[in-house]
Amino acid sequence: MPVPRRFDRRPPERDTTRINERIRVPEVRLIDETGSQVGVMRTDEALRYAQSRDLDLVEVAADARPPVCRVLDYSKYKYEQAQKQKAAKKHQTQITIREIKFRPKIAEHDYSTKKGHVERFLRHKDKVKITIMFRGREVTHPERGVMILDRLAEDLKELCVVEQRPIQDGRNMTMLLGPSKAVLAGTLEEDQARAAEAAAAQVEAEAAADAAVAERDEAAAAEQAADAAPAADEVASEDAAASEEPAASDEPAASDDAAPAS
Missing domain, CATH: 3.10.20.80 (Translation initiation factor 3 (IF-3), N-terminal domain)
Known part of the structure; x- marks a missing residue:
């Protein structure tokens, strides 16, 4: 219909x-x-x-x-005034508040999935209300909710700013996250690319330094081996000369006064 x-x-x-x-x-x-x-x-x-x-x-x-x-x-x-108003409205950023709900005893896989949803909303420049829902006696352990909210804020610190710290409201605990300045300005990807380039440059510099140390150690070892070679040759020559001298006999020499056999 x-x-x-x-x-x-x-x-x-x-x-x-x-x-x-x-x-x-x-x-x-x-x-x-x-x-x-x-x-x-x-x-x-x-x-x-x-x-x-x-x-x-x-x-x-x-x-x-x-x-x-x-x-x-x-x-x-x-007409000109209408165009100006249209341009001004186009440049205005409309902020939408989303909500993602967590449980205080959330599994790691579920935490990662919900964190991905929060990240997507923040990248779209939306604010996100995080709600921890307590059931039964869970409400007597609010520190568990605070731990989850603090962990989430730390994991997403490049994307968000905490606009409202965790507060308890009955059986719920809430925190409000807003997009960071880098997200609002659209420079987050550029900042991450610069950080990656800096990290790669640091790794390359450390590798070059390690290679220089290895080359220096190798040169020192070669020089030490070259200094030891003449001494080894001298010892070998002395050993060869000693081996050419006649060996002394241990038997007594025959006497000229020995009587002839009868």
Whole structure:
């Protein structure tokens, strides 16, 4: 069954700006189409002044004495004002308050899932109300709720600011998180990229320092080995010379006076 359309029955906003013949005061302070002061004159004279230039006489400061009127193209003026209001509304950030509920005895997997929801809302520049729901005798241990809320705020500290610290309200404990300045300014990703580059540069510098130390140790070891080589050669030469000398006999030499065998 088709849903009947609902029409906006509110009357359109009425333009209350007084222009031309709707300006009923006897005299006005006139500003011409260039923005220059013309001075105070009768209203009918100011109207003729505007009509002679195919423009409108528009009251821009009704509370002044006398009221201030400008000579301009009112249709163009209304269009420009509407464009300015549209641009101002476009740049306004509409903050929505979301709510995520936790239990004091929450499992780690459920905590990670709900933390992801909070992170997504914060990245969308929404505020998030965190509610800890106590049941039964759990309400006698509010510190468990405070621990969860403090942990969440710490885990998301780059994305959020704590706008309202944990407060107890009956069986519920609440905390309000708002998007951080970096999130609102849209610079969070840039800040994280710069931090990652700085960390990578630090790791690279530490690796280069370790390589320099290793190279220096290797050079020192090579130099020490080179200094030890001549001494080793000298010891080897002495050992070789000693091995070439005749070995002394342990048997007694034969005597010339020995009697010949009979």
